[in-house]
Amino acid sequence: MRNDSPSRHVLISFASLALLFSSLCGSTAFAAENAPPQDAERVFRFNVSPNGYPPYLITEGDKQSGIMWDVVVLVAERLNYRVVAEKIPRKRVDQMLMDGYIDGTTRAKEWTDNPEDFVFTDPVVNIEEVLFVPKDSTFQFEVPEDLLSKTLVTHLGYHYPALEPYFESGDIERFDVSKDRDMFLYVLHGEDLDAAIADRLVGKWILRNEGLQGEFTTTATKLSEYGFRLMLRKEWAPFANAFNRELQALRENGRLDEILSNYR
Numbered sequence: 001m002r003n004d005s006p007s008r009h010v011l012i013s014f015a016s017l018a019l020l021f022s023s024l025c026g027s028t029a030f031a032a033e034n035a036p037p038q039d040a041e042r043v044f045r046f047n048v049s050p051n052g053y054p055p056y057l058i059t060e061g062d063k064q065s066g067i068m069w070d071v072v073v074l075v076a077e078r079l080n081y082r083v084v085a086e087k088i089p090r091k092r093v094d095q096m097l098m099d100g101y102i103d104g105t106t107r108a109k110e111w112t113d114n115p116e117d118f119v120f121t122d123p124v125v126n127i128e129e130v131l132f133v134p135k136d137s138t139f140q141f142e143v144p145e146d147l148l149s150k151t152l153v154t155h156l157g158y159h160y161p162a163l164e165p166y167f168e169s170g171d172i173e174r175f176d177v178s179k180d181r182d183m184f185l186y187v188l189h190g191e192d193l194d195a196a197i198a199d200r201l202v203g204k205w206i207l208r209n210e211g212l213q214g215e216f217t218t219t220a221t222k223l224s225e226y227g228f229r230l231m232l233r234k235e236w237a238p239f240a241n242a243f244n245r246e247l248q249a250l251r252e253n254g255r256l257d258e259i260l261s262n263y264r
């Protein structure tokens with residue numbers, strides 16, 4: 001019969017404990033190595049388009065600014081996100097958003113073919129389409145019928161629902177221009193061009209930067225008014241809700257008005 005000594009039992013127990021400790025340490029190290037970091041950076045990839053949309057999005061090389069950019073960056077910081085600018089051509093935006101290449105873009109619901117496929121935040125600012133009229137003109141506008149027989153400078157590819165029936169019938173003529181800034185030059189120097197249709201803030205921004213702010217007046221009557229928002233994939237709904245709460249706080253504390261005043 002085998003008679004083990006007490007010292008042998010102690011050695012065996014010690015060896016077993018050492019093996020168990022080594023195994024636990026190895027498992028803990030593996031778990032720590034493969035676990036996501038506690039403070040992993042959260043990124044919001046935001047489309048600013050190749051040429052921006054001043055004064056809402058202004059792109060100057062790698063530098064971004066503008067009303068929507070400033071608001072998004074400010075809110076994102078409060079939500080612990082870093083904003084990365086992506087320059088996506090307009091025709092590819094919706095698909096690249098759905099595919100996850102970007103996380104959000106600026107948009108009015110009314111400009112979207114399938115708004116039900118996306119999540120929208122509350123409006124950051126309203127887009128107001130108005131007529132820009134030469135300062136010495138006797139041009140008056142309150143209802144579309146006031147524009148009969150007029151020729152309006154319009155943006156190439158843009159639709160104006162309130163005026164489309166008149167454009168189609170020829171009762172109102174449209175003169176398409178591809179660049180926003182050129183619209184005002186055509187009105188000033190072209191023949192038989194009565195006014196330009198543009199967003200109020202966009203038009204005033206261009207006129208200020210071109211030194212033409214004293215050359216035009218704007219009509220009080222609006223052709224349209226849409227809320228300008230963030231458009232996101234549906235899985236970003238929690239972000240949209242948090243964004244809305246922070247946006248409301250910016251309205252209440254006056255910070256949003258400060259941002260808007262920088263670009264008016």
